[in-house]
Amino acid sequence: MAETTTAAAPSGTTAMRRRTRPGQTLVPLLFIAIAFVLFCVFFVGPGALGLYYSFTDYRGVGSPRWVGLDNYQRLFADEQFYAVLGRTLTYTVLSVPVHVVVALGIALLLTSAATRFQTVARVIFFIPWLISPIVAGVIWRWLFGENFGLINYLFTVVNLPTQRWETDGNLSLLVLILAGTWGGTAFNMLLFIAALKNIPKSYLEAAEIDGATSSQRFFRIVLPLLRPTMFLVVLLGTLGAMKEFALVQALNGGGPGTQNMFMVQYIYRTGFERAQIGYASAVSMVLMGILVVIAIIQMRFDRREDLA
Structure with a gap:
């Protein structure tokens, strides 16, 4: 009897496999194929070129x-490249912590039980995300213009x-960080709100019963539980800051002079304004390598903390 049952089991599994509809296999493969084609067309192809x-x-x-490695030899001997890279890293190091702190602070405010009109506030804080970086740069240029800006007028x-604001390199960088x-x-705020x-409210309630203050609950419960989201925000913010272009171009054009010219602007000017496509492509490859290294370091650091 046992042998009969055992023998019947594979036949039932085979029957279930035969009843599987062709669309259940073809539809996922179709979506995967579309994504793969788009990835090849818009990333692999241009990257290889x-x-x-x-x-x-x-x-x-x-x-x-x-010309072989001539572009790379010229690149690593170019003082302007190092100046642009240094300014880009400075902007990244200064802007990313500000983005994280401001987004987390607003998220805490909008998830607090004492805050009223939370939905309206979320819409207001989300509006800047809907504005094009070009338009945002023009708005902030009007605000911080030296001769016509609203801030100087006030x-x-x-x-x-x-x-x-426009002729001092450090003040111009400050305006860029604020913009x-x-x-x-808004985007980081939504990530923190979801996190x-x-x-679980039970964690916070138990800590409150044990006598933990609000700051202790935040630093010992909330902040550690936000670490995965914090890692994502820092990673995306770092990659975005290293590739900043449209906002800089509209706000100060990399000025004054070239003091606030970042990597992507340097690539744009070299490739499209000076028609040095080969050299600009070498700079692009170096930038991609830097971004990959930054992403790997951050991911390894996060994984090491998980193991700890």
């Missing part, structure tokens, strides 16, 4: 001539000295 151009002297017209009203924080807070909603 850029890698090829980085070994040539291509200038946008004519046939590219193979300074004159209260008898304060006006500031050189980037204003435009990028805060998923924290």
